[in-house]
Amino acid sequence: MQKTLKTLCAVALTLSAVAGSAMAQDAYPTKPVTMVIPFPPGGVADTVGRPVAEAMGRHLNQPVVVLNRAGAGGGIGMAQVAKSAPDGYNVLLALSSVVVLPEADRLLSRPPQFELAQLQPIARLTADPTVLVVRADSPWKTYAEFIAFAKANPGRITFGSSGNYGTMHVPMEQLKAATNSFLLHVPYTGAGPAITGLLGGQVDALASGPASVAGQIKAGKMRALAHWGEGRLATLPDVPSFKELGVPISYSQWSGIFVPAGTPAAVVTKLREAARVAAQDPKTIQIFTSAGTSFQFQDMPEFDKFVQDDAKAMLAVLKKIGKVN
Template identity: 40%
Template sequence: MYRAAAIVAFAFFMLTAPAIAQPDVYPSHPVTLVSPYPPGGGVDILLRALVGPWQRALKQPIVVSYRTGAAAALGTASVANATPDGYTVMIGAASTVTIPEVDRLLERPTSYALDQLVGVALLSSEPTLLIVHPSLPVKTARDFIELARAHPGELVVSSGGYYGPSHLPILLLERAAGVRFKHLVGTGGGPAMTAVLSGNSVAYAAQPNVATPHILAGRARVLAHWGTKRLPAFPDLPSFKELGIDVEFYDWFAVFAPAKTPAAVIKVLQDSLRQAAHDAEFVAEMQRVNQSIEYRDGDEFQAWYQREKKWRVDAVRAIGKIDVNPKQ
């Protein structure tokens, strides 16, 4: 009797032990992709193109969660404080690395620390474009700068958040060109684009994927870019450096996960992202919206990310605390 019971118990253990001993293979259920930015901006355009190819490569659904507010700080903080298991990740942009420094600069509670996030992969990086409302009486970037010099603090320029990827290039341009604008700072790239299209602002430092459809439709005019060489989509468009204004700025999009996410999980994310970035559907959509693909992961991405963090933090510190709309 005891022998029979022992055999039954052993058989039960052998049947259940594998289930107990072996953890789920990642990913075993849907992954949440957080966007800290509102719909309609550059991050959103890329995100929508990426989700389909990425979930096919990952072999699990990807659920997009918009967690906007505080110029992307709220959504980013939610990921920084999430369980580091690979099931909550985010699309970040240049502002991801500047928010903690801006918090310190403005002496407000820190939303998150950069060491709470780990970079997974870079998807795209390219210079921002200076676009203006068609009614503005300028045809070139030189005209725009001269108009700004003649009307200091009067030309309204929209942006998506303080010291963010559409605000920071304008601040740098002010210092490099010796001009001053009136800043209309909103909650993201979509609202900032809407402001210039509606005429509530006259200019905006736009991401190419946001600006291109409006440029082609004649709803906005592009005058210059913040890069160093001519852009394939706009071969006749000069950079500010070509015009003798020493300013340079790039916006970028990358995937981040909570720090301490296991290396094996990061590798799965990278392998699937690499596959998605080369997916024909994703490539075609990026070409359609004039968005470059610059995929990097591993050591190459980490080296780039460390340089980028230092440059952004140094730029914010150099600008310092600003009065966005000084009295005339």
């Protein structure tokens, strides 16, 4: 009888704990959610993340607070979320470099800051080809003039990036490899500082998502020479793709939301709903349009496959590029 009572008590406690956990998940979120953007303000991730965080917060009835956690080409902020508690209160707004950085660390014979398997994809938000830009007062009016100078003057043209093997660095390494040219890499802590460096004359060129440079191009401060996409871009219809110019390279700078692997399914479902609502929000769509980008939304199942496919493709690119400074 005593053993039976003890067994019944143990079962009751277990059921109570399970029920309490389920109720906590159903109630999520009960406090503000932190969205980690692993880059400084002013870049594509920030341009995308802030309006999305605001729209998601309205749907979740809790603020989604943006935290810029820059460093190591985005690796520090990505690792912070990957290693955080899987409770839905730390989400990551990552760029496509999230699939590159662990492999880049291995390429450089150092322990990865995080593994892609530590992160659960929630939703893709944007996917834009990068654009090669120079200052409007630069001597290069066309890509042909730019690459001709680069080949005749190895190392004279400098380009900025958000950090080694980041979304602004990899496409430029593709360009160097495809054209057998030498451009000098100057890494910054993020896209915002790199763009400031270009405008201030510290570097000569860079590759960036359209959202970060469209305003500067419209204002006559930058000139776009080519892009890594297919065909012509709606926001930059006069700018040719590299494929049009006979250079067989492509690169997409996508953005998406991730949470730590192991986050409860009920919490993941609520975050997926919030991301979908944000992608349909008229205010957010207008902000994106003004910034020169648009939602290219993918929900979790499709985005998960997209991430895995992109990781394989970028691994092949990294092996081709090899170790770089």
